[in-house]
Structures are given as structure tokens and as C-alpha cells.
Amino acid sequence: MKKMFKILLMVFMVLPLSANEGMWFLMHIERLNYVDMQKMGLQLTPEEIYNINNYSLKDAIVQFGGGCTAEIISKNGLVLTNHHCGYGQIAELSTEENDYLTNGFWAKDYSEELKPANLSVRFFVRMDDVTERILSLVNEGMTELEREKIINQEIAKIQKENDEGGKYTVSVRPFYSGNEYYYFVYQDYTDVRLVGTPPNSIGKFGGDTDNWEWPRHTGDFSLFRVYGDAEGNPAAYSQDNVPVQVKYHLPVSMKGYEENDFSMILGYPGRTNRWMPSAGIDQNVKYAYPAWVEGSKTSMDAMKKHMEQNQQVNLDYASKYASIANYWKNRQGMIDALTQHKTAEAKRAKEEEFVKWINSKDKKLGGKTGQAERIKNYGNVMDAINNYYEQTNVKSKDDNYLVSVLRGSNMITLPNRLSRMMSEVMESDAMDEVAFDEKIQPQIDNLYAKLYMPLERDVFIETLSLYANKASNPIESLVKMKDSGSDIKMQLGQLFDASILSSKEKLSQFAKNPDRDAYISDPLIQLSNELFTAYRYESDELKVLGEQYQKGFRNMIKGMREMNPDVTYYPDANSTLRLTYGTVRPLPLGAKPNDAAVNYFTTLKGTVAKYVPGDEEFDMPQRLIDLYNNKDFGPYADKMGHLPVNFLTDHDITGGNSGSPVLNAKGELIGLAFDGNIEAMAGDVIFDEQLQRTISVDIRYVLFIIDKYAGAKHIVDELTLVN
Known part of the structure; x- marks a missing residue:
């Protein structure tokens, strides 16, 4: 590992791309990538990947829940995604x-599938x-607000032209910070039901300890199904809905893979910032991310002590805790990686080259435009x-x-969620008991159904006291508490207890006999309003700075692309469908050893070796241990007799790609x-050809768990298996 961390990362967005770098638009594959992909082993045509007139791979890839990717794996709308992508829905359905x-x-059949x-x-x-x-309508003489207004007006026209009367959702998105625009047409289905999921001890094996680490031994998958009306159209949930008969579903390979095999991933990567300037990296490493890490850990610690004591509380908060924990480790990893690899210094050197290019009198260096024009267009960009x-x-x-307060404390966001109901209560002249019980009480019950107030009280106190003590300019209420001489945690506890929101019973009692002045003056509601006001506030000075930055950043990207006309670029990720390709590939020098004979995949042997009875992260079901001991792997073992669990590729992915299919050359x-x-x-900011890896669960392990472990072979029988 020491050798790996000594590799000095000097990758920047304007250097020639490595073969496996890039998140590419499907419509550009034939022009930009196809020859390269063929040389690496691809056996499909561009039309088999992206075709708007006939079925293609793109028809089997869906965005799942707005934040993950999934794939259709049967003609009956069966959806495969990660366990952690379906985690919130699985927790919601659990008691x-x-x-x-x-x-x-x-x-066991359609009738048992569960609707979140x-x-x-x-x-x-x-x-x-x-x-x-779009760009023909704007010019550099406009302010950013003028530009935005005109662009948004044209976007609205484009959306209306392409939604076919509301049948489709149309999204027009900027790329390269507003230097290019594309529209995307989607069809959304809202009746999606849980079909199957392994237990936590398989789907989340390794927990936070193994998160972002290799080797891994996690069965991170879950299964859902898409339903529609009798004609296959999107429809609100109904018992009359039927599984959607899809245009295309992915065939499933039983053959596996070898090192250096071509592979590709299609999915919806969330966000990258490969054009981020050096000053932005410095800000994240020194200011933003440390606060994020500390705030997240504070929330996690306050939640965990209650979750460990009560299983229902653990279920109710499992998804929220997992989400916070994931980004807590991610942001600390970002700090470490960006610092270790001196990424800001590498980018700063390239920015100096950019400034040199702007001011150069050398026609060969300057490219198509002259010095005066470059100075006019880009001279003040970096400043x-x-x-x-x-x-x-x-x-x-x-x-x-x-x-971190707003993310961690449900009680701070509760007043916003209550506002419509309380307005109705306040504006009603009188509401009899029957009307209240039928209309208002169910809303209150629903809001508090998954809240455990001792936990909420602790998260409220801990996150707010951290913000009060660590922020340079916290809200006025917290400043007064700090200056009062009394313990701020004690004061926050008293404030919480005095609020009508501190229990469902207190809010119900208040709502039966509401008092507008009392509601407005409630200390927790006042504090919530003050926090959200601070969160949304933007001074006139900051607005000016923001406009200058937005214009400068857009022109920096434009200028750097102009400076390097022979470089093929890909746009930053922004939750639009992309393809990335590369090979099955182990980590380089000093890679961590694992349980298989090679370093690019792990096996069930290694899972069992990590087993710790009763441990929250490394416990295992006895049935899985028995299957291993008996080597009862069915047809899912590889040719060496191993049962593969996870494997490595060198694909370029990020958050949002979770659940994305890894496909072979066919x-x-x-x-x-x-x-x-x-x-x-640091992959969201830079791409490291030597170190960047994607960790995936082997489809044979997925099938093994469904068939041999769960005894749900009827699900496997739905699939198109290819030997």
C-alpha cells in the first residue's frame, strides 16, 4: 500500500485520456468511442447499445429511486439493483x-410482492x-440573471415540444458549465414493488468497516418489479396493475470473466467535478469537508446509541444512518486522497499554463484566436x-x-413538513372531533410514525451544539445561548422539551385547540425558521461574487477546451445516462491479498474467513456457512471450484452508478x-488510471443467493441465462 500511495497523481482534465477514463453519452459512442471499444474486445454494434427506433441496451437501464441505477433482467419487468439502493424501501416495509x-x-409470486x-x-x-x-439566444454582454432567464424560457419550449402531451418527462441539462445543452426524454413508472432481498448479513456484509475497501465480500443486491396498466403504461398503484412487458432485458452470463476482459457499465452517475479549480479543491480539503465529516459523525454517534438498544428504532433509522455514514467515510477519504496526491498543486500548475496561453503572443501556442481576443475573453477568469x-x-x-444539523435532525425539518396541515388547522373556524380524527390526527400520526423522540432529542442537541461551537458565524439564537454563561446543551434540551413538537401527544393536543401566536412563538419552530433563513440567505456581495464565479468558471472551461482542440472531452456527470468502459483488472503494486488465487475477485471462502458470530458487520447466516462447508454451489461456481463474490474493473464511475450493470463484450x-x-x-475530481477501480458483485453470487440460499429458483427461471 505504501508503494501505491507514493504514486504522484498528475492527471488533469486537459491531458490525453486513458482508455478507461470518461463517462460518455450514448449518442456519441459511434463517433467518439466505438473504434477504441472494438479494439478492446467489444462485439456489439453502436446501434445495439443506443437506438431510438429499435430496442437496444439503453432500454434495459433505468434510474432507480432518483439516486441509483438498476437494470431490467426479465421480460416481466424484473429489476436488479443494489441492496443499499433499495435499503430505505426494505426498511420501510419492515417491522x-x-x-x-x-x-x-x-x-413466491406476484401477489406477495410488496409496494413501498x-x-x-x-x-x-x-x-x-x-x-x-440555446446559445444563439445569449451573449457575453448579458448578466448571468439575464442569461439564465432567456435560457430557462427556451428550455420550457423544448420540454413542451417533446413531452407528447405529458406522456414523457423532458429534462434539458447544461454541460461544461453551460457551454453545451442536451435534452433527455424519459418515461417514469411509480408502481414498483419489492420482489426479493437477502438479509442484511449478506446484502450489507462488512458494514462501514469494509465500505470503500478492497477486498470485499458483499452480496449487495435486491430485486424489484415494475408494474403498469393493462397496456403497459405508467399508472398509479392498483391491484389491477400488471408487470410491465419491457422492450428489452439483459441476458445473464454464467461464464464469468478473466483478467483484462473487456467490460462496460451503463448507468446514471450522480456528480463529478473534474473541472474543479485548485482553489475549490483547497476549500473542500481545508474548510468544507472537515466540517461535513465532523457533523456527520456527531449525528451518527447520537443515533447509534439508541439504535443499538431497540430493534424497531434500528429499522426506522437504518436508511438515514447508512446514508450519513456513507458520505462521512467518503468525505474523509476525499480529504486524504486529495491531500496525498497533491491534486490542488497539479491543477494549479495547469491553471498557470492556461494563463500563459491567454497572454501568449506566440501564434503556434495561441491557437486560432489572437492574444487580444484571448485576453478579452479569458483574461480575468482565474482572478x-x-x-x-x-x-x-x-x-x-x-x-x-x-x-449537518438539517441533514441529521428531523425536528429541525419537521415545521416545514407541518406547515400545510397547521395552516389548515389555524384557518378553520372550528373543527369537530370527528373531522379532526379523520383528517388531522392521521397526518400527525404519519409524521411521528418513524420518529423516536429520545434519539431525536439527542441528535438535536449534539448537532446544534457542534454548529454553535464550531461555526464562525452561527445564528443569533445560538450565539445568545453561548454568551449566557449556561451550558448550551442544557439550554437546547430545555428548548426541545418546551416545544409542542417534542411529542406526538403534545402536538395533537395543541392542534385540537390551536393558537396562532403560540405556534409562531414556539421555541423549536422559531429556531427552525432561523436556521433555514440562514441556510437560504445570500448577501448582495455574495450574489455578485457568485455571478462572477459562474461566468468565470464557464469561460475557464471554454478557454481550456479551446487551448486543447485535439483532446476528446466527456462532460461531468449530472445524473444523466452514461457509458464507461474498460477491463476486469486488479489493483496495482502492493494490492491487498485476498482469498482467491488472484487479486481481481473474491470468493465465498473469504466471506467465511471474515465471519464473526454476533458481530453487526461480519455475522453470517448459518445456512450460508453450511452451503460453503458442503461446497454446495450449484452451477454458480467458476471452473476452479470457487464461488466468486465480488470483482474489480477499472471503470470510471461515481455515486449514482450504484446498481449499474457490468456487461461483457456481448x-x-x-x-x-x-x-x-x-x-x-478523489475520483470525483480527478481520474487516476493506476488506482481507480469499481467494485461489483458477481452475478453468479447473486444467482447463488437467490437459488441455493433462498430457495427462490422461480426468480432465476425468469432470467435469460447464457452459458
Whole structure:
């Protein structure tokens, strides 16, 4: 590992791309990537990947729940994604009596499939380039607000032109910070039901300890199904709905893979910032991320002590805790990786080259435009960017402590969720008991159904006291508490206890006899309003700085692309469908040893070796141990007799790619991506060809768990298996 960390990362967005770098639009694959992909082993045509007139791979890839990716794996709308992507829905459907999160769940037929309250999948229909249409309407003489207004007006026209009367959702998105625009057409389905999930001890094996680490041994998958009306159209949940008969579903490979095999991933990567300037990296490493890490850990510690004492509380808060914990480790990994690899210094050197290019009189160096024109277009770009970060460094720290409060404490966000109901109560002249019980009480019951008030009280106190003590400019109420001489945690506890929101019973009693003045003056509601006001506040000075930065950043990207006309670029991720490709590939020098004979996959042997009875992260079901001891792997073992569990590829992915299918050269499913590696945690900002890896669960392990462990072979029988 020491050797790996000594590799000095000098990758920057304007250097020639490595073969496996890039998150590419499907409509550009034929022009930009196809020859390269063929040389690496691809056996499909571009039309088999993306075609708007006939079925293609893109028809089997869906955005899951707005934040993950999933794939269709049967003609009957069966959806495969990560366990952690379905975690919230699995937890929501779980109770102490039917604890699917802990014990797993496998529907025997359609009638047993379970409908979460809110879950949707989004099918991609088509995309197109509208850059020329939009940018022809704006010019550099406009303010950013003028520019934004005109662009938004044109976006509204494009959306209306392509939604076919509301049948489709149309999204027009900027790329390269507003230097290009594309529209995307989607079809959304909201009746999505849980079909199967392994228990936590398989789906989340390794917990936070193994998160972002290699080797991994996690069965991170879950199964859902898309339902529609009798004609296959999107429809609200109904018992009359039927499984959607899809255009295309992925065939599943039983063959596996070898090192250096071509592979590709299609998915919805959330966000990268590969063009982030050096000053932005410095701000994140020194100000924003440390506050994020500390705030997240404070929330986690306050939650965990209650979750460990009560299983129902553990179920109710499992998804929220997992989400906070994931980004807590991610942000600390970002700090470490960006610092270790001196990424800001590498980018700063390239920015100096950019400034040199702007001011150069050398025609060969300058490219198509002359010095005067370059100075006019780009001369103040880096000054505007650097000034913005210099002026907002401290604010970024304060904002992240504040956001940790809003992210961690449900009680701070509760007044916003209550506002419509309380307005109705206040405006009603009188509401009899029957009307209250039928209309208002169920809303209150629903709001408090998953809240455990001792936990909420502790999170409220701990996160707010951290913000009060660590922010340079906290809200006035907290400043007064600090200056009072009394313990701030004690004061926050008293404030919480005095609020009508501190229990369901107190709020119900108040709502029966509401008093507008008492509601407005409630201390917790006042504090919530003050926090959200601070969160949304933007001074006139900051607005000016923001406009200068936005224009400067857009022109920095434009200028750097102009400076390097021979470089092929890909746009930053922004939750739009992309393809990334590479090979099955182990980590380089000093890679951590694992349980297999090679370092690019792990096996069930290693899972059993990590087993710690009763441990929250490393416990295992006895049935899985028995299957291992008996070597009862069915047809899912590899040719050496191993049962593969997880494997490595060198794909370029990020958050949002969770659940993405890993496909072989023929477009057959060999696994699904679920994580990256800690060594390349800076991947959202830079791409490291040597260290960047994707960790995926082997599809054969998925099938083994469904068939041999769960006895749900009827699900496997739905699939198209390819030997």
C-alpha cells in the first residue's frame, strides 16, 4: 500500500485520456468511442447499445429511486439493483414482526410482492443536442440573471415540444458549465414493488468497516418489479396493475470473466467535478469537508446509541444512518486522497499554463484566436474564480456545519413538513372531533410514525451544539445561548422539551385547540425558521461574487477546451445516462491479498474467513456457512471450484452508478457495481488510471443467493441465462 500511495497523481482534465477514463453519452459512442471499444474486445454494434427506433441496451437501464441505477433482467419487468439502493424501501416495509431488513424477503409470486410508499424507476427514451439553439439566444454582454432567464424560457419550449402531451418527462441539462445543452426524454413508472432481498448479513456484509475497501465480500443486491396498466403504461398503484412487458432485458452470463476482459457499465452517475479549480479543491480539503465529516459523525454517534438498544428504532433509522455514514467515510477519504496526491498543486500548475496561453503572443501556442481576443475573453477568469473561493472559504465551513444539523435532525425539518396541515388547522373556524380524527390526527400520526423522540432529542442537541461551537458565524439564537454563561446543551434540551413538537401527544393536543401566536412563538419552530433563513440567505456581495464565479468558471472551461482542440472531452456527470468502459483488472503494486488465487475477485471462502458470530458487520447466516462447508454451489461456481463474490474493473464511475450493470463484450450481465475503492477516493475530481477501480458483485453470487440460499429458483427461471 505504501508503494501505491507514493504514486504522484498528475492527471488533469486537459491531458490525453486513458482508455478507461470518461463517462460518455450514448449518442456519441459511434463517433467518439466505438473504434477504441472494438479494439478492446467489444462485439456489439453502436446501434445495439443506443437506438431510438429499435430496442437496444439503453432500454434495459433505468434510474432507480432518483439516486441509483438498476437494470431490467426479465421480460416481466424484473429489476436488479443494489441492496443499499433499495435499503430505505426494505426498511420501510419492515417491522419487528416481519423484519425483512434483518431476515431477507422473497416473494413466491406476484401477489406477495410488496409496494413501498414512494418508489419510481425512469426509462430513458432518447436525447438530442440543443446547444446551438440555446446559445444563439445569449451573449457575453448579458448578466448571468439575464442569461439564465432567456435560457430557462427556451428550455420550457423544448420540454413542451417533446413531452407528447405529458406522456414523457423532458429534462434539458447544461454541460461544461453551460457551454453545451442536451435534452433527455424519459418515461417514469411509480408502481414498483419489492420482489426479493437477502438479509442484511449478506446484502450489507462488512458494514462501514469494509465500505470503500478492497477486498470485499458483499452480496449487495435486491430485486424489484415494475408494474403498469393493462397496456403497459405508467399508472398509479392498483391491484389491477400488471408487470410491465419491457422492450428489452439483459441476458445473464454464467461464464464469468478473466483478467483484462473487456467490460462496460451503463448507468446514471450522480456528480463529478473534474473541472474543479485548485482553489475549490483547497476549500473542500481545508474548510468544507472537515466540517461535513465532523457533523456527520456527531449525528451518527447520537443515533447509534439508541439504535443499538431497540430493534424497531434500528429499522426506522437504518436508511438515514447508512446514508450519513456513507458520505462521512467518503468525505474523509476525499480529504486524504486529495491531500496525498497533491491534486490542488497539479491543477494549479495547469491553471498557470492556461494563463500563459491567454497572454501568449506566440501564434503556434495561441491557437486560432489572437492574444487580444484571448485576453478579452479569458483574461480575468482565474482572478474571478480564485477571489470567489477566497471570500467563501469560511462560509463553506459554516454552511457544512449547518447542513449537518438539517441533514441529521428531523425536528429541525419537521415545521416545514407541518406547515400545510397547521395552516389548515389555524384557518378553520372550528373543527369537530370527528373531522379532526379523520383528517388531522392521521397526518400527525404519519409524521411521528418513524420518529423516536429520545434519539431525536439527542441528535438535536449534539448537532446544534457542534454548529454553535464550531461555526464562525452561527445564528443569533445560538450565539445568545453561548454568551449566557449556561451550558448550551442544557439550554437546547430545555428548548426541545418546551416545544409542542417534542411529542406526538403534545402536538395533537395543541392542534385540537390551536393558537396562532403560540405556534409562531414556539421555541423549536422559531429556531427552525432561523436556521433555514440562514441556510437560504445570500448577501448582495455574495450574489455578485457568485455571478462572477459562474461566468468565470464557464469561460475557464471554454478557454481550456479551446487551448486543447485535439483532446476528446466527456462532460461531468449530472445524473444523466452514461457509458464507461474498460477491463476486469486488479489493483496495482502492493494490492491487498485476498482469498482467491488472484487479486481481481473474491470468493465465498473469504466471506467465511471474515465471519464473526454476533458481530453487526461480519455475522453470517448459518445456512450460508453450511452451503460453503458442503461446497454446495450449484452451477454458480467458476471452473476452479470457487464461488466468486465480488470483482474489480477499472471503470470510471461515481455515486449514482450504484446498481449499474457490468456487461461483457456481448452485452451480457456479469455483475452489478456497488462501490469504489478508498485509494481513488478523489475520483470525483480527478481520474487516476493506476488506482481507480469499481467494485461489483458477481452475478453468479447473486444467482447463488437467490437459488441455493433462498430457495427462490422461480426468480432465476425468469432470467435469460447464457452459458
